[in-house]
Amino acid sequence: MYKLSFLLLFIFASWSSVFAQHYSDYFNEKACRVDFHFCGNANQTSVYLDKISQEKFWGGRRAHLSDDLNLGDFRIRLLDSISGHQIYIDGFSALYREWQSTPEAKTTSKSFEQTIQFPFPMNSIILKIEKRVDFDKWEELFSYIISPTDKLIRLTNPKSVPIKLITKTVSPEKAIDIAVIAEGYTAKDKNKFYKDAQRLAENLLTHEPFTKYKNRINIYAIAAISQDSGISIPQKSNWKNTAVDSHFFTFYEPRYLTTPSSFKLRDLAALVPYDAIYVLANTKIYGGGGIYNFYALTAADNKLATEVTVHEFGHSFAGLGDEYFKENADVLDGMYDIKNEPWEPNISSLVQFDKKWKSQLSEGIQIPTPVNDSTKKSIGVFEGGGYLTKGMFRPFYDCRMRTNVAPEFCTVCQQAVERMILFLTE
Numbered sequence: 001m002y003k004l005s006f007l008l009l010f011i012f013a014s015w016s017s018v019f020a021q022h023y024s025d026y027f028n029e030k031a032c033r034v035d036f037h038f039c040g041n042a043n044q045t046s047v048y049l050d051k052i053s054q055e056k057f058w059g060g061r062r063a064h065l066s067d068d069l070n071l072g073d074f075r076i077r078l079l080d081s082i083s084g085h086q087i088y089i090d091g092f093s094a095l096y097r098e099w100q101s102t103p104e105a106k107t108t109s110k111s112f113e114q115t116i117q118f119p120f121p122m123n124s125i126i127l128k129i130e131k132r133v134d135f136d137k138w139e140e141l142f143s144y145i146i147s148p149t150d151k152l153i154r155l156t157n158p159k160s161v162p163i164k165l166i167t168k169t170v171s172p173e174k175a176i177d178i179a180v181i182a183e184g185y186t187a188k189d190k191n192k193f194y195k196d197a198q199r200l201a202e203n204l205l206t207h208e209p210f211t212k213y214k215n216r217i218n219i220y221a222i223a224a225i226s227q228d229s230g231i232s233i234p235q236k237s238n239w240k241n242t243a244v245d246s247h248f249f250t251f252y253e254p255r256y257l258t259t260p261s262s263f264k265l266r267d268l269a270a271l272v273p274y275d276a277i278y279v280l281a282n283t284k285i286y287g288g289g290g291i292y293n294f295y296a297l298t299a300a301d302n303k304l305a306t307e308v309t310v311h312e313f314g315h316s317f318a319g320l321g322d323e324y325f326k327e328n329a330d331v332l333d334g335m336y337d338i339k340n341e342p343w344e345p346n347i348s349s350l351v352q353f354d355k356k357w358k359s360q361l362s363e364g365i366q367i368p369t370p371v372n373d374s375t376k377k378s379i380g381v382f383e384g385g386g387y388l389t390k391g392m393f394r395p396f397y398d399c400r401m402r403t404n405v406a407p408e409f410c411t412v413c414q415q416a417v418e419r420m421i422l423f424l425t426e
């Protein structure tokens, strides 16, 4: 614990030395939302703007605005258009980026909906959208001046959808606000959705470090109505009309459950102040997905829902990578190039291992760390992770990010989640 406290102190000291800046100097209480399309293929990516809206609530962070956790495959940077100062930065990932690593992206081009949200600026800003090309290298994809007085910024009135507060302990500016969105629940299923959301919330708050910080977490259940009950299962030619169009069989992987409809999803999330979006799918079938700073989605009624919801939230909330791997090819096994250090805090190709958990290892530790009774419970450098059996390493033998039998997140994952909670709330 001493080591962890020291680490956090160091991180805060580095943040505060970069650029002292007050939220109210640049932003008002509302949110600016930008909808766009990622278009391209395995080798090329473009950004096409769709629309810009002003939303009623900004639920995100009020401090560390221009500090960077260096997470995500993409990032936005906001620059004050007069001084050129960076006034906000935020990383995120995209379903599009995962698709780029699939065989289909080698032979065809596609477009994917993507949305970013940031505090609404009081003066003109330059929005930059950048793509990560290495652990600490970025390439600009898009640059656009946003004037807050632009009459074409949509002033939307959110839909009327019933909302239930599952847990609220502090005001949104000091909290992690989680918008839980109903998917595949008809009007008749509303009370079931509220019960499912309550169960998901209670379960999440039994996992560290969420337990430790549960008095900083607000959870809202947004009871979006679907025309059909249940979730689309394309591999069985079973398609449903649901609130945010989610489906299994993403990239032809049976259990991979995602939604392509970012814009509909954000219309629903905008009903509350939010830091994170959790889509709860009304199905018993095993599956889920989680994309950093975008959304998590899981099956509410599967017998492993307890484990899967926490795993997927690890991806979407803290940018944790999958620590699992399998001998046979995984649909995402082209995600990582081991010549580069991955940005996820809990996996490493050892190219820039000093940026990961290297300082926490005991002296003389064997790399790769052999698996035996004495190493199974301690921090090491275990080979296998990020869908790869070779060349990618994880810090613990087992973790919630590796298997459903692990009881909790490993220490390195817990530290990453804690760092994010503090980043968003202090």
Ligand SMILES: [Zn+2]
Residues within 6 Å of the ligand: 323, 346, 396, 398, 399, 400, 401, 409, 410, 411, 412, 413, 414
């Ligand atoms: Zn872990």
